[in-house]
Amino acid sequence: MIHSHEEQLSCRKILVRSEAGKGDRLIFDDGNQWQLSTTPIRGEDDPPTSLKNANLAYDGLGATRDFYRDVLGRDSLDNAGLTLQAQVNFGTQFDNAFWDGTEMVFGNGDDTIFKDFTGDVDVIGHELSHGVTQFTAGLLYTDQPGALNEATSDIFGACVEQFKDNLNAGTFNWLIGEDVMADGLYGEAIRSMKNPGTAYDDPVLGKDPQAANMAQYVPGGDPHINSGIINRVFYLIATDLGTFPAAKLWYATLQKLWPTADFAAAADVCAQMARILARDDVIERQGAQTVRAAFHDVGII
Ligand SMILES: [Zn+2]
Known part of the structure; x- marks a missing residue:
């Protein structure tokens, strides 16, 4: 895999916005490092980035937030407008996606078993719903x-x-x-x-x-x-x-x-x-x- 996005980002003006308590989205690019980025690359209402998986994560977070709001009457994961954060390009060939208690983390997959985990909205809905369970029943993971x-x-x-x-x-x-x-x-x-x-x-x-x-x-x-x-x-x-x-x-x-x-x-x-x-x-x-x-x-x- 070739990751040329850092270069592309450096010459692109990015406006990243999010307001606390409004269920806004924030997407981060880990650039294939094994650590979480603290610099968002796309915020609520920002135009698409050059990273397809960042845009898929943004859309999937939006679909999940809208489902909870429109169908279940829930205001984001905590029912208090929690900002929805997602990290893409975590690690190298990382074969999983997870909710770390605060935000979502997506791997690219190893292309033998899985490919990029932003590719299926039910995976995104799955991970974010761990947040909803955490804020409601708090079911133990055993x-x-x-x-x-x-x-x-x-x-x-x-x-x-x-x-x-x-x-x-x-x-x-x-x-x-x-x-x-x-x-x-x-x-x-x-x-x-x-x-x-x-x-x-x-x-x-x-x-x-x-x-x-x-x-x-x-x-x-x-x-x-x-x-x-x-x-x-x-x-x-x-x-x-x-x-x-x-x-x-x-x-x-x-x-x-x-x-x-x-x-x-x-x-x-x-x-x-x-x-x-x-x-x-x-x-x-x-x-x-x-x-x-x-x-x-x-x-x-
Ligand atoms: Zn799970």
Whole structure:
């Protein structure tokens, strides 16, 4: 990879703006160093930069912020207009993207497994939603609370992509990260919410180990494995109630959960929230039955 952007930036006048508490965006370029930059290259309402991934990050942050505002009535990640910050070009061939507790960090991928992580808006929605979970339920990142935390990020990541691309539960592919797979893995994805455990099976990655139900649950396992069970629950609910009503239901559930909440607690709270949202005409009247059927389908209740 050739990174000539620093040169381009030096001869370009950049106006970087952001105001605290307004959910403004700030994008930083790490220039392939293993440390986070403190000099923003694009702020809210600034014109596009010469870096495609910086612009994709800017757009993805905007789609995520707008989904939370328009669909869930939430003002940025903390519901108080937190400035949305993202770092692109972190490290060299870094094969991941993460939320570090304050901002998003994107690697370029190694082009064998992944390519640039700004390429799929569900990945961006996923990482930022870790911030929302942090500011709400505060689910611990271990065993069942960790799987609920991970699933919540996939759930809202999938919702952000449907919001941005005008898709619904029937037309969305329910795949996470299919657009960040390296060209040699075209057609694979990181996770399937519809059929957990089927996202990939190839010589580079091996076979997708995600659990789809409690029979496949790994006690104390990696949250990314067990999150498949909850992802599948959300897929089933969204298919019956519609993605955005299901998103409102999961968001209401998230606000009632607590750091050590387990799957059974989530089932209980979600059904309770379904009754309240049905009464308020936010979701269809059979919402609680839909929720129980979905949690029953995967063997939680
Ligand atoms: Zn995650």
